[in-house]
Amino acid sequence: MSEHRRIAVVVNGTPYEAEVETRKYLAEFLREDLSLVGTHIGCEHGVCGTCTVLMNGVSVRSCLVLAVQANGAEVMTVEGLATDGQMHPLQEAFREKQGLQCGYCTPGMLVRAYELLEENPEPTAEWVREGLANNLCRCTGYQYIVEAVLAAAERLRGSSVAEGQPFEPATSSRTNQEA
């Protein structure tokens, strides 16, 4: 019952070749074969968006795409966002705005938000909400995620080269206090 095929994919800029079961999903391939466990699985039904990755620049639900379908493709996962020890502005903004709580939906959200900002660098809050509507988050109620995406957009517009800050394991810098 288990048929195998050889595939070649580029993930986060690194080329991989692997022998995979034809029925294996891309999400499992990323997590199990490549140990890229940042891509999470929420429903395995294509509904929640937790497993979102980019394939050739377009978001897909990696729980529905077979690994063999990714043959020859370029895939980007959450692990591809930070470069040289610097968080992507989206990651920084999610941190500043507390656009996450349990963090489980976060990789899918970040990847989808990345795609949204590639498409439209000057989004409105409504546009962002609509764009994120197929990625479920059970923790945040979305408000701070939307704020984070808008803040990241602004930062990305400010610098044509995405400039990140080095991430520290723990910092005590303060965000705007609301009370």
Place this chain on the structure above:
Amino acid sequence: MVETREESAERKWVGKSIQRIEDPRLLLGRGGYIDDMRLPGMLHAALVRSPHAHARIKSVNVEAARRLPGVTAVVTGEEAAELCNPMPDFGPDPTRHEWRCLAKDKVRYVGEGVAAVVAESRAVAEDACDLVEVEYEPLPPVVDPEAAMEPDSPLVHDALGSNIAYEKTMVFGEVDRDFEGADVVVSDHLRWHRSSGQPLETVGAIGNFDPGSGMMTIHVNSLTFTSYLFMVANTLKVPSNRLDIHPHPAGGSFGSKFWAVKVAIIAGMLAKHTGRPVKFIEDRVDNISNSDHHGSDRTYQVELAATRGGILKSLRVKVVDDYGAYIQFGVGHHGNALAQAVGPYRIGSLQYELHAVLTNKCQQGAYRGFGSEVQNWVLERMVDLMARELEMDPVELRRKNFIQPDQFPYFIPNGNLYDSGNYEGVLDKALELSDYESWREEQRRLREEEGRYVGIGICTAQERSVFSATEFWFWFDEPAAPVTSMPESVTLDVDAMGNITATLYSCAFWGNSPETMVAQLVAEEFDVEPSQVNVVYSGTNQGLPATGPGGSRFTVMIAGAVQGASKKIKDKAFKIAEHLLEAAPGDLEWSEGGVAVKGSPDRRKELSEIAMAAHLFKHSLPDEIESGLEADQVYDHPYTTMPSEDRKNLGVFYPFVGHACHIPVVEVDIETGKVSFLRYTAVHDAGTVVNPRSLNGHIIGGIAQGLGTALLEEFVYDESGQLLTSSYQDYLIPSALDVPEVVVGHHETPSPYTVHGIKGAGEGGRMMAPAAISSAIDDALRPLGVRVRELPATPERILGWIEAAQAQSSS
């Protein structure tokens, strides 16, 4: 009771929205969730689940499954009953109600596990599940809880002899007299359907048994109530000191990972059976249909009595709660309801009649609010109904009945205590933030000029926090175990460099911010930067007692533990500093992260210098000082009193009581039944706030869940007990387009009994939103004579209510 309030406490870190310590690893995709972990030689498990609501298991044939290449083992329910004792539960008499990790003899709900397969991969395990042949003899399903109570109903548990697991009527105060003396009594029939936390990460565990040492190690994303884990050891047939459970960060819980031990027990059992590490991660269908934690499923008959002038006098509640097939926590959900049964109002007497019924559905567990959110909804429905009956403004009726600031601490009729509050302060802030008056104008205009159905809702309700153990057993006249402890612990360890490690002992991270909170609290105690504090989680085998988050208890309890441990360390640091600075005991003070001589701030020792001396120079110090600079603190519930023998007084069991006022503005499309939000305002009083941004996140997220409860989410079982909503295609979780922007405000009334005056606040959003949204829908549809009496108010239901109201008014 000792009051701990420091009136003008100046705080440096508590109250600041510092960025979360947890976030960088989560943002980088390195969260360390349970499914990210792999052990060498690890196998994977999947479950064969029952397609029947109620059936006898006649035979299970596993031959074909065992022969499938890659399959290591198949364990049937009957074999599991050999490998394991029954599951721990706090329900009725264990000889008459037995819950097992896999069903034995008969299945009691659709989705219940009947066999487990262990294989080289999850995919092979699932293939093998399809090859397991189970022969069932279907039995008549018990689905409707009211019918289940009839004496001739088929039985979910034959040994119990009835489907009524528990029933009791409790009367507090002069209920009959108050009703007889009342001018107005309103009554209603209300229905709250079943939903659940549904975090995006399911429950998972990796079992690992070492036959050499007899040690059972289980990695989990659910670890609470460590004092009760001996019961899990008993189920797994290992000595309690040979069980070590390691917590992993959880991708959300909302109650569903609060004491979720079935998955851990299955993984442990299979690891012991196969001699290899076994991972068992629920898939979404497991998590929906076979979880330990469906939410409340209740039918109410309620009466509220008042004077003509609008003084609320008494409340009578009769509730039938459909617990599903097993009853693991007794009826603690109703203890939660009782903790704040009369809401923020001076209602003088209360009758609470409970019927806890078993049916062929998945069992209930915990969902954000633990049953108190339903009571909030019921009471607020009744107060709105009373306002309508009296033709009073719903805001004014509430204001008139609030417990006043000078009445705290306030004992409600059943004996629980509300520690503090300022309900009018919260209300006024909410009215202001929501632009209440101008929305009333706008509502009139939209109704008159545009024929639109816009409604403004209000909910003023309580958020009890920090339970004590008595609520688990005060229901029973002769409780089997009248336990009283509900501790939380921390270890603080200052290393030789003066860096601090805080060790936590429960699965504290599931989306809340325990590391951030603890870092802030420790930083506050030592006057250091939060970044100097590293927070780690201990396994249970070398662990201290802990209960974990739940019932909005964690921040309050860990703050107590941190303060206690800090004091022990600082006491020792002072002793060392006395020696190093050659100063007298009374001459020293804690200052800027070190110890200084009062009045001469230059004569000081940094924490790092003191720590270095403590770790490395024992023999230069006075004899009685031992090496090292660390302390444990087990912090017990700060305010518990015992229930009276006759249960006319339940004692103090849930005393740190926050409050909130939510004011949503909605529009109902009467053609489609769709509810949309024009504005949403939420003002909370959670006492002293530790990290405002984090708390706001929880409030908004809780509102999103409450909105799901109010409008979308329902586990639907048909008459045959089939679950019609077993995926996210049918069970609808609110999306970014469903949830409105929320304006959040705070009004801080510090608790006099907790460290820093903190009250728990993790559940508040969901505890208010269903009541507030129901109120807004009522208000919008008032011209049509519609009231919300059932949740979720789905578009179909709303259209049905409109139709029924129109039929009634035209007949």
